Amino acid sequence: MRVTLEKCAEEQIIELLHQPGGYEALGHLISINPENLTSAGRIDYLAALEKQNSWLTSLIQRATLAIAGAEPSESDNMWEGVDESEREDVATALRLSANTAQSRIDVARVLSNHLPATCEALASGDISPSHATLIARETSEAIKRGLSTEELYLVESKALAHAEFHTPSQVGRKIRMLIAQISPETFEESVAIARDTRSVRMYPESDGMATVIALLPAEDAQTVMLAINSLIGSQSSASDARSMGIKSTDARSMNIKSTDARSMEMKRADALTEICGDLLARISEDYQPHRRPVSVNITMDLPTALGLAENPAELAGYGPIPASVARTLSADGKWRRFITDPVTGNLLDYGRETYLPPQQLVDFLTARDRTCRFPSCSQPARVTDIDHAQPWEEGGITSASNLGLLCRRHHRMKTHDGWKLTSYEDGSCLWITPAGKELFVPARPIHESA
Numbered sequence: 001m002r003v004t005l006e007k008c009a010e011e012q013i014i015e016l017l018h019q020p021g022g023y024e025a026l027g028h029l030i031s032i033n034p035e036n037l038t039s040a041g042r043i044d045y046l047a048a049l050e051k052q053n054s055w056l057t058s059l060i061q062r063a064t065l066a067i068a069g070a071e072p073s074e075s076d077n078m079w080e081g082v083d084e085s086e087r088e089d090v091a092t093a094l095r096l097s098a099n100t101a102q103s104r105i106d107v108a109r110v111l112s113n114h115l116p117a118t119c120e121a122l123a124s125g126d127i128s129p130s131h132a133t134l135i136a137r138e139t140s141e142a143i144k145r146g147l148s149t150e151e152l153y154l155v156e157s158k159a160l161a162h163a164e165f166h167t168p169s170q171v172g173r174k175i176r177m178l179i180a181q182i183s184p185e186t187f188e189e190s191v192a193i194a195r196d197t198r199s200v201r202m203y204p205e206s207d208g209m210a211t212v213i214a215l216l217p218a219e220d221a222q223t224v225m226l227a228i229n230s231l232i233g234s235q236s237s238a239s240d241a242r243s244m245g246i247k248s249t250d251a252r253s254m255n256i257k258s259t260d261a262r263s264m265e266m267k268r269a270d271a272l273t274e275i276c277g278d279l280l281a282r283i284s285e286d287y288q289p290h291r292r293p294v295s296v297n298i299t300m301d302l303p304t305a306l307g308l309a310e311n312p313a314e315l316a317g318y319g320p321i322p323a324s325v326a327r328t329l330s331a332d333g334k335w336r337r338f339i340t341d342p343v344t345g346n347l348l349d350y351g352r353e354t355y356l357p358p359q360q361l362v363d364f365l366t367a368r369d370r371t372c373r374f375p376s377c378s379q380p381a382r383v384t385d386i387d388h389a390q391p392w393e394e395g396g397i398t399s400a401s402n403l404g405l406l407c408r409r410h411h412r413m414k415t416h417d418g419w420k421l422t423s424y425e426d427g428s429c430l431w432i433t434p435a436g437k438e439l440f441v442p443a444r445p446i447h448e449s450a
Helices: 002-017 021-029 041-066 083-093 100-116 116-124 129-144 151-161 169-182 185-197 218-244 246-252 264-283 321-330 357-369 408-416
Strands: 199-204 210-215 312-314 319-321 337-340 348-353 385-387 402-405 420-423 428-434 438-441
Touching: 002 021, 021 041, 021 357, 041 083, 041 100, 041 116, 041 129, 083 100, 083 408, 100 116, 100 129, 116 129, 116 321, 129 151, 129 169, 129 185, 151 169, 169 185, 199 357, 218 420, 312 321, 357 385, 357 402, 385 408, 402 408
Parallel strands: none
Antiparallel strands: 199 210, 312 319, 337 348, 385 402, 420 428, 428 438
């Protein structure tokens, strides 16, 4: 009997695979338990769900456009840019960063305004959300540069045909090739324009690690790698020479092999860190945001610092790190005393004896907030402004309860674009959007990631 039920369910799934996305098909899939299917049936079930996911994504894009509009908004205020308020509405609704929210808005606009066949394929489930997003992103710049309707239709149709049997990245390469073939001169210009997209970003990873990604022009990337490899080479030669009691130049000429057990990738990672550390040391006297040198900030309890406990510490801008790593990093550091609420962990007081009160207050706010207080914003304290929640000119006082850190963009939105902010004693705050929606930002216990 079970075999018959499995067969009926799998036959139904195969039928659903050939139907467009919709609530009826999704309802049938929800009623099926994939654990009761054969191995082949489970694969078909997954494919059928992905088809419905494409349909749902098309609805999400319609909802996004209903908030953001089909065209970018522009403020009359000189302080505001494009989509300032709309981007934050989407970001706070979906708990996304502002950049991710803007990316979703941009993709939805390109699809809706320029790629009808791609929209149709997404809604019917013929392509995945990843395929649709990539087609939009790869064609958006060409559209801005004046790709004609006929040329865009050609690129879109060939991209959709390619998507049937290829991954999103393979479709992306196909689109780039097609656009380059259509207009070699424009391709030349696009390479020049792409230089303005160069960037460096950091993404926290698990197990105390983080990924730093640099998008650079090829010649600049080569410069970075040459610097890293040159430092490795100079250090290896000097180390080997010292161990053998000879000059480093002689060690290189004798081709003496290093006894360093690190892999080349490990050496490159250490060299990049050393290069950046040397730079921070050189500029520490000249560059001091909030009157303090740029530093690596670690928070741990006293028993852990003394080696009596092994509680994880907090690395500012990242999250938890092991006690042993924290003690190593802080061995030569400057210590500051924090007093926290034993139940909530919220910062209550900041103890200093040698600094003037204004600096004490700056230090307190930096330690309490750590990042911009706007929901979903993670701009670090060193690049933020100190903001009066109740403006000074309206009777707001200069105190920890009324002050907080805001990045420049969100500071301007609060001042010029109708966003309201109420601050509370524990560091929490309440935002009210121009549309009247309330967004509460809780206090940040000092032992937790901001």
